[in-house]
Amino acid sequence: MIILKNLTLSDGSINDIRIDGGQIVEMGRISDSGTDCTDLIGLSGFVDPHTHLREPGFEASETVLSGTRAASAGGYSAICAMANTDPVADDSNLVERVYDLGVEAGLCFVQPIGAVTKGLKGLELSSIADMSTSRAKVTMFSDDGMCVHDENLMRQALLEVKKFGGVVAQHAQDPKMTVGAQMNQGAVATELGLTGWPAIAEEQIIARDAQLAQETGSRLHICHLTTAGGVEVVRWAKSKGIQITAEVTPHHLLLTEELVRTYDPVYKVNPPLRTADDNTALLAGLVDGTIDMLGTDHAPHSGEKKDCEWENAAFGMLGLESAASILHQVLIQSGAGDWKLFEEIISKRPAKLASLDNHGFIKVGAQANITVFNPHERIAVTEMNQSKSNNSPYLGLEFIGRVQHTIYQGQFSMMNQSVREH
Amino acid sequence: MKHLISIRDLTRDSAVALLDSAQQLSQVNQRTIKSLPALRGKTVVNLFYENSTRTRISFEIAAKRLSADVINFDAQSSSTSKGESLKDTAQTLEALGAAAIIVRHPMSGAAHSLANRGWVSASIINAGDGRHEHPTQALLDAMTIRQQKNSGDDLAGIKVLVVGDIEHSRVARSNMLLLSLLGATVSVAGPGTLVPEGIEAMGAKVYKTFDEALDEKPDVVMMLRVQLERMQKDDTFSTREYIANWSLDQTRLGLLGKETVIMHPGPMNRGLEISNQAANDPRSAVLRQVENGLAVRMAVLHRVLSGEDSN
Ligand SMILES: [Zn+2]
Numbered sequence: 001m002i003i004l005k006n007l008t009l010s011d012g013s014i015n016d017i018r019i020d021g022g023q024i025v026e027m028g029r030i031s032d033s034g035t036d037c038t039d040l041i042g043l044s045g046f047v048d049p050h051t052h053l054r055e056p057g058f059e060a061s062e063t064v065l066s067g068t069r070a071a072s073a074g075g076y077s078a079i080c081a082m083a084n085t086d087p088v089a090d091d092s093n094l095v096e097r098v099y100d101l102g103v104e105a106g107l108c109f110v111q112p113i114g115a116v117t118k119g120l121k122g123l124e125l126s127s128i129a130d131m132s133t134s135r136a137k138v139t140m141f142s143d144d145g146m147c148v149h150d151e152n153l154m155r156q157a158l159l160e161v162k163k164f165g166g167v168v169a170q171h172a173q174d175p176k177m178t179v180g181a182q183m184n185q186g187a188v189a190t191e192l193g194l195t196g197w198p199a200i201a202e203e204q205i206i207a208r209d210a211q212l213a214q215e216t217g218s219r220l221h222i223c224h225l226t227t228a229g230g231v232e233v234v235r236w237a238k239s240k241g242i243q244i245t246a247e248v249t250p251h252h253l254l255l256t257e258e259l260v261r262t263y264d265p266v267y268k269v270n271p272p273l274r275t276a277d278d279n280t281a282l283l284a285g286l287v288d289g290t291i292d293m294l295g296t297d298h299a300p301h302s303g304e305k306k307d308c309e310w311e312n313a314a315f316g317m318l319g320l321e322s323a324a325s326i327l328h329q330v331l332i333q334s335g336a337g338d339w340k341l342f343e344e345i346i347s348k349r350p351a352k353l354a355s356l357d358n359h360g361f362i363k364v365g366a367q368a369n370i371t372v373f374n375p376h377e378r379i380a381v382t383e384m385n386q387s388k389s390n391n392s393p394y395l396g397l398e399f400i401g402r403v404q405h406t407i408y409q410g411q412f413s414m415m416n417q418s419v420r421e422h
Numbered sequence: 423m424k425h426l427i428s429i430r431d432l433t434r435d436s437a438v439a440l441l442d443s444a445q446q447l448s449q450v451n452q453r454t455i456k457s458l459p460a461l462r463g464k465t466v467v468n469l470f471y472e473n474s475t476r477t478r479i480s481f482e483i484a485a486k487r488l489s490a491d492v493i494n495f496d497a498q499s500s501s502t503s504k505g506e507s508l509k510d511t512a513q514t515l516e517a518l519g520a521a522a523i524i525v526r527h528p529m530s531g532a533a534h535s536l537a538n539r540g541w542v543s544a545s546i547i548n549a550g551d552g553r554h555e556h557p558t559q560a561l562l563d564a565m566t567i568r569q570q571k572n573s574g575d576d577l578a579g580i581k582v583l584v585v586g587d588i589e590h591s592r593v594a595r596s597n598m599l600l601l602s603l604l605g606a607t608v609s610v611a612g613p614g615t616l617v618p619e620g621i622e623a624m625g626a627k628v629y630k631t632f633d634e635a636l637d638e639k640p641d642v643v644m645m646l647r648v649q650l651e652r653m654q655k656d657d658t659f660s661t662r663e664y665i666a667n668w669s670l671d672q673t674r675l676g677l678l679g680k681e682t683v684i685m686h687p688g689p690m691n692r693g694l695e696i697s698n699q700a701a702n703d704p705r706s707a708v709l710r711q712v713e714n715g716l717a718v719r720m721a722v723l724h725r726v727l728s729g730e731d732s733n
Contacts, residue, residue: 187620193530193553193592196619262538263531307539308507311529311552 002407003034007042007372009362010339017042019368022410027364037372040404043343044360045077045108045369046324047350049169049247050144050223050295052316053079053110055101057086062300062388064101064110067320069386070298071108072413072420074320075403077369078109078351078359079298083120084145090115090126092134099136107413107420108406109369111354114138116157116168120146125153128160139355142169144223145270147205149175154209158218167219167245167353170209172230173271177201182311184257184272192260194310197272199227206230210237210244221353222246224297226271228281235290245353247295248282250319250326251393259393265306265313266393269299286345287336293349296323300389318392321384325399328375333400347371372405386419423725425537425546428555429599437603438575440721441565447724448717450487460724461490467520469511470549471497471527476688477549477558480712481524484719490727493520508532509541516542522727523547530554545726553590559687560596562718564604566711567642570683578605583635584626586646586668586695587616587653593687594646598624611635612646612668615658632668636677643678644685645670645696661694670700683707 002019009015016034018026048071054062062070064081071079081098083089089098095112102110114131118124120143131138141161148154148170157168178201183189185196206222210233213220222234225246237244251269256276259267267273285291299316306313327346331337337345351360358367379402381394406414413420423436432440450458466485468478478494485492495515512523522545525533530552537546550556564577571580582601588594588610601608602625610617611629622628629635636643653659665671670684675697678684684696684706692698700706 185619187623190618190620191554191595191624193551193555193595263534264539304507307509309527309529309535310531312507 002410002412003030003032004037004042004370004372005030005034007037007040009042010343015042017362017370019407019410022367024362024364024366024368035405039376041339041373041375042362043339043371043373044347044362045371045406045408046075046346047354047356047359048076048079048296048298048320048323049221049293049350049353050297051079051081051320052084052297052299053081053098054300055085056097060302060388064098065105066386066388067298067300068102068105068107068110069419070320072406072408073384073386073403074322075324075371075373075406076108076320077371077406077408077413078111078356079320080111080113080140080354082144083113083115083142088115088119089113090118092127092130092136095131095136095138096134108408109356109359111356112136112138113169114141116141116143116148117153122146122149122153125156125160128157129163132164132166139164139166140169140221140353141166142171142223144169144171147171147173147175151208151212155212155216158212158216158220162216162218167221169221169223170205171223172202172205172209174201174205181272182268183260184274186257186275188257188260192263194260199229199274202227202271203229203233206233210242213244214240214242219243224249224252224271224295225282225285225291226252226274226278228278231281231285231290235285238290245292245349246290247293248286248291249295249297250323251317253279253282253330254326255393263310265308265310266317266391266395268310268313268315269317270315283330283336286331287341292345293353294323294327294345295350296320300387301391302389306391316391318387318389321386322381322392322394322399324373324403325379325401328373328401329399332375368407368410370407371403373401374404375401377402426557426722426726427533427537427546427548429557429560429596429603432600432603434576434603437561437564437600440561440718440725441568443725444561444565444714444717444721447720448714451713451716457487457489459489461485461488461727464521464727465491465493465519466522466524466723467515468492468494469497469515469523469525470495472550473498474526474550477526480715481549481719484716485723488720488723490723508536512536512542516544520544522723524549526550528552547722547726550592552592553595554592555596556592557596557600558715558719558722559593560600561722562711562715563597563644563685564600565714565718566685566707567606567683569710570707571641576604577601580606580642581638581640582606582608582642582644583640584608584610584644584646585632585635585670586612587648588612588621588646589616589618590649590652591646595624597644598626609635609638609640613664632674636674639679640682642683642685643670647687647689648691648695650691665694669695669697671697672699675700675703678705685711688712
């Protein structure tokens, strides 16, 4: 049994919370003593709609165990694992395998995402229905890393997931416009002599898919929105009543393409870092609800994939352990939003997106998935060391605000900034 | 100055000092005993991942004139074709005693990575990285312009026009940065598809046609080499069209002023970007560029390896 004392919830109320048998059993004033949470913020456990766990296939970069340790350290009680493993998670056996590894690790809920197309090849649909009825109960499907570029295939996928209320999460990148692309297209790419990734390659796929979602009446999710124009397209789609949601990554809120001038591949990510104007538009979209949620796009890579020339390096950066501190900086410290919005962005909306009914609530009777955030204490990025990889673009930085405790299924997966040993 | 990676690493004054030093060293090249003891006992490696006999030889002679030991490491036909990384190769060369590594690489940023990622502690000189930069080429071009125009310390008030495939040219990028740093006015002209977005941010004015650019009476016309290999893969590229619009042909040669300097980084495609007449014209400074290349590379080697100016 766990008792949290004096916890400030997102609505500002101060509560004690009693957790027993994996559930929240009592809230309000509890006379028994417990873990003191005075001046700490209690939020429903964080949910990441976009994690790369690398197992099976790339265990040198990350495993389900190391990835869920990073998740616990970052305050996550649930993460959605992308399908681009080796083999690709494109049938029920494979998604069940990842699901089971998550249960075995026991630190947070691992919800596998199924591939939209077989082998992420973009040629034929994977066994979407089978995955949805498997033990892993997959409702979200994505070829992330690749765009589902064929418009007819995308339409078929939307129709397929509609049968069970699922969603297609699109990595919006026109492949023909981005052949060999290395960074955001524009003056910096021109000076650095690197092939540009134009904003339009993202925007026009979002526009097309929004129309397909409208026509099919199905649910569409846009992974890692990066451009001001993309925000405009999503805003338009929502105004038409299209069932569209969108996520933004912490790095696209905080970092810009100027960092590429170092040619340090720790800043190499796909879609690429954009401009300060894009950062501003993304934050505005997050605050006005055009962008629904934060997705980390946590993408671990072992050293040799990054300690090389820019063009030879892999795309991707770590995100799970730093996400909440960054959201605290850009949303709360800046005054742009409040804790209620913070909780929506990092927990409630992604839980809804992935149909994770046990996540996104702090109430009596709910499964106890709670993150306790300390908005006062500093964290150096060097302390974020649970992942097997160290490709963090924030190394050397410090943030104000860090996760103090993470509770998953009624147990501390992280207590007082220490992840539970297995 | 530990490395020379990008013109962005230079100030106006450090660039002028390099040109002055190169000017002095060029006198050594005129003398019968063509060597200085400055770098005796130091080993300099030419690490070339692309074929460029001219640049490699220029660096090699420059290093030898300063009495350095030179190793030519042809990375195209060595262990790197067996998958050895740039980092491992550079570390091996350093273990063999390299004090400076002169690197030519097809990827933008390769020299920058060698200098800044803690892989090696040797001085790194960028001899061309992808489409990014070729700083010694820009320095030798600046030196040539300064001589031809008798312009004093820097290039204040001189109008330079760069013509051709700007998009894929590291020579153009380094020149835009350096020449404008030295006070020149730089313009570029080239086919629309080969003038990249945002090039104005590097200090250049963009002209849509060669003829329009010539109306501005440039003091220097720098023709870029057409990279035929690349162009032959591009279906939209027409040699005939290129010559009609972008070649320094006889007609355009006639439009140049008496004192206009014609430059080309070489090797020239005679009859393509530059006509035979233009290449042979007395206003052409192409051989002077080659000669100055030697002096500039001596000055750069001396600067990075001795930490002081030659004077
Ligand atoms: Zn993606």
